[in-house]
Amino acid sequence: MAKSRSSFVCQSCGAVSSRWSGKCEACGDWNTIAEEVAEAATPKGLGAKSKGRALELVDLQGRDHALLPRMMTGINEFDRVTGGGLVPGSALLIGGDPGIGKSTLLLQVVCALGRGKARCIYVSGEEAVDQVRLRASRLGLADARVDLASATNVRDIAATMESENVSLVVVDSIQTMYIDTVDSAPGTVTQVRTASQELIRIAKKRNIAIIFVGHVTKEGQIAGPRVLEHMVDTVLYFEGDRSHQFRILRAVKNRFGPTDEIGVFEMANEGLVEVENPSALFLAQRQSDVAGSAVLAALEGTRPVLVEVQALVAPSTFGTPRRAVIGYDTGRLSMILAVLEARCGVQMGMSDVYLNIAGGIRIAEPAADLAVAAAILSAFNGSPLPADTVFFGEIGLAGEIRQVSQPDVRLKEAAKLGFRRAWMPARKKNRKDAKADALAVTEIDRLQTLIDQTIDRQAIRAVQG
Numbered sequence: 001m002a003k004s005r006s007s008f009v010c011q012s013c014g015a016v017s018s019r020w021s022g023k024c025e026a027c028g029d030w031n032t033i034a035e036e037v038a039e040a041a042t043p044k045g046l047g048a049k050s051k052g053r054a055l056e057l058v059d060l061q062g063r064d065h066a067l068l069p070r071m072m073t074g075i076n077e078f079d080r081v082t083g084g085g086l087v088p089g090s091a092l093l094i095g096g097d098p099g100i101g102k103s104t105l106l107l108q109v110v111c112a113l114g115r116g117k118a119r120c121i122y123v124s125g126e127e128a129v130d131q132v133r134l135r136a137s138r139l140g141l142a143d144a145r146v147d148l149a150s151a152t153n154v155r156d157i158a159a160t161m162e163s164e165n166v167s168l169v170v171v172d173s174i175q176t177m178y179i180d181t182v183d184s185a186p187g188t189v190t191q192v193r194t195a196s197q198e199l200i201r202i203a204k205k206r207n208i209a210i211i212f213v214g215h216v217t218k219e220g221q222i223a224g225p226r227v228l229e230h231m232v233d234t235v236l237y238f239e240g241d242r243s244h245q246f247r248i249l250r251a252v253k254n255r256f257g258p259t260d261e262i263g264v265f266e267m268a269n270e271g272l273v274e275v276e277n278p279s280a281l282f283l284a285q286r287q288s289d290v291a292g293s294a295v296l297a298a299l300e301g302t303r304p305v306l307v308e309v310q311a312l313v314a315p316s317t318f319g320t321p322r323r324a325v326i327g328y329d330t331g332r333l334s335m336i337l338a339v340l341e342a343r344c345g346v347q348m349g350m351s352d353v354y355l356n357i358a359g360g361i362r363i364a365e366p367a368a369d370l371a372v373a374a375a376i377l378s379a380f381n382g383s384p385l386p387a388d389t390v391f392f393g394e395i396g397l398a399g400e401i402r403q404v405s406q407p408d409v410r411l412k413e414a415a416k417l418g419f420r421r422a423w424m425p426a427r428k429k430n431r432k433d434a435k436a437d438a439l440a441v442t443e444i445d446r447l448q449t450l451i452d453q454t455i456d457r458q459a460i461r462a463v464q465g
Helices: 076-082 102-114 129-138 154-163 189-206 227-231 278-282 330-342 366-381 407-416 447-454 457-464
Strands: 004-010 033-039 091-096 120-124 146-150 168-172 209-214 234-239 246-254 262-268 271-274 293-300 303-315 323-326 351-357 389-391 421-425 440-444
Touching (some): 004 189, 076 234, 076 246, 076 262, 091 189, 102 120, 102 146, 102 168, 102 271, 129 146, 154 189, 189 209, 189 227, 246 278, 262 278, 293 407, 303 366, 303 407, 323 330, 330 351, 351 366, 366 389, 366 421, 366 447, 440 447
Parallel strands (some): 091 234, 120 168, 293 389, 389 421, 421 440
Antiparallel strands (some): 004 033, 234 246, 246 262, 262 271, 293 303, 303 351
């Protein structure tokens, strides 16, 4: 009889060690190593008696196998992020902060499919069936044909998937599932990896789309080993600030569609409501006569989004000035401030700088540099920027303005919302689009040009003096 052996596994990265330690040597996290017991197995090679079975080969064109159509949920924002609907046999992982609305969104998805011809099963490992029914009744979804179950044993879920004709299975959440042959607690690295692997195997065998809900850590990453994100086909993050009603569904991995695509929802009494025009929603409460406000023409996946960048520059009361940022990268803000000081002569070493992306959205693309610099300069100078102007462009360390992707798409979105002017990087002569230039475009190649044409240098000297 094989003896069980103990190993110590990091719950953050999955690294295995022979003894416990306070810090994981692989990822550097503290207090993440836990003891797990596994059955010892005798390694066996591929001998003459262990012959395999020949694989069933198909051609690339798929002449012998018809492609299954995608399952459209009817929720356009969800279908946009997934690349046009759910692919049969695919595995999708969605993560987000507790209470952000993951279960609400997935309940709306299964009910939307259940009202059609698809049969869906919602398996909850954290709530009872009556609790899920109560939420569906509150959202007005009680009439949808959806099968519910409260279970945590993967063996029972796998048997149901094998015996029933199902199109979609939702597992909420994967951290609560366990396999009885693995001697470790639910949520550990071994349980999460083994449970998800077994469910994905059956889903691909039976052409069942499966959606996992994943817990996240305090840093916002999906809890457990990163191998789980490698195993699934699509990884979605549900983001948002509790103080705002907006929710952002962001794709960070998608084997069947574009990555970095976003869907915008608004949390209401009837659940999550789609936002068809997020630019108008993010700019609804913007005040045009306030210094330190600039409009950024951002690009999230294939969708252009206009957001407001707010900046505030105040004299520092301490020896070290503060740099407070919400919705933007702190390191990139420090780089922009260094370029303004070293290349443009704008001294901000003794000033506190506060930066905020209004609306609760997070911007990570470098095209936001020019709008951030314009908002900071406007706040430092005390003069508002033109209300009908948008900004986008990447700033280099030499003070140059670099080109960004799809400028014509950004310009068309700005023109559609009534903006008349735009500041952007210089384009090549043969790449200009006359239709996109419905507004007056100012193309610059140096950050100094923005300061000379929009900012009063004498006022800056007076502030610095």
